[in-house]
Amino acid sequence: MNDKWSDLENECKGCLSCQLCQTRHSVVFGMGRTDSEVLFVGEGPGQTEDETGLPFVGRAGQLLDKIMSGVGMYRKDIYITNIVKCRPPQNRDPRPEEQQQCMKWLDRQIEIMHPRIIVCLGRISAQVLIKPDFRVTKEHGVFIKKDDILMMGTFHPSALLRNPGNRPLCFEDFRLLRDKINELCTRSIIADITAQPEN
Ligand code: URA
Numbered sequence: 245m246n247d248k249w250s251d252l253e254n255e256c257k258g259c260l261s262c263q264l265c266q267t268r269h270s271v272v273f274g275m276g277r278t279d280s281e282v283l284f285v286g287e288g289p290g291q292t293e294d295e296t297g298l299p300f301v302g303r304a305g306q307l308l309d310k311i312m313s314g315v316g317m318y319r320k321d322i323y324i325t326n327i328v329k330c331r332p333p334q335n336r337d338p339r340p341e342e343q344q345q346c347m348k349w350l351d352r353q354i355e356i357m358h359p360r361i362i363v364c365l366g367r368i369s370a371q372v373l374i375k376p377d378f379r380v381t382k383e384h385g386v387f388i389k390k391d392d393i394l395m396m397g398t399f400h401p402s403a404l405l406r407n408p409g410n411r412p413l414c415f416e417d418f419r420l421l422r423d424k425i426n427e428l429c430t431r432s433i434i435a436d437i438t439a440q441p442e443n
Contacts, residue, residue, distance in 0.1 A: 256273050270294055275298050277323055288331060290304070299325055311414060378397055384398045384413060
């Protein structure tokens with residue numbers, strides 16, 4: 245598994261399949277546990293991610309960490325990646341042809357990882373992975389089984405930075421996610437946040 249994964253990562257890092265390769269500084273392949281049962285998928289790297297080569301490390305990523313820790317989840321226990329692995333200039337939406345070309349990497353990541361649960365962060369990810377007409381405001385927090393994987397779409401953390409009024413809805417989605425992880429995953433990754441710290 246590790247060999248397969250690092251071969252895939254190396255291959256992806258040399259990708260020239262679409263025009264995003266001309267403006268990127270890094271290919272952002274993903275980070276976290278490749279043997280996790282839970283995979284998070286965002287849209288595409290932003291500026292900080294392009295500079296560091298790591299997903300969700302800018303302001304949106306910090307908010308994501310905060311939402312996760314609110315339900316006892318930590319990034320080190322999941323794997324996190326994006327639909328497109330290279331930054332679209334000026335943070336525009338990745339174009340359909342860019343998404344389509346880049347999906348070969350995510351498809352292979354999913355094939356190797358075999359996650360039980362995929363969390364789609366934002367519209368683009370949910371429209372690619374769940375269904376093309378997915379509406380985040382209407383369908384967030386709903387778990388749908390597809391190819392034997394349970395998928396759920398929720399708000400993109402960047403959208404929550406622009407529109408903080410939706411944060412409670414997203415927190416509720418993460419509470420549902422925590423319950424699903426506890427129900428389905430063989431290895432618990434949820435910390436008991438009600439436990440008192442030891443002196
Ligand atoms: N937004 C995303 O969709 N992905 C990242 O990695 C960072 C911001």
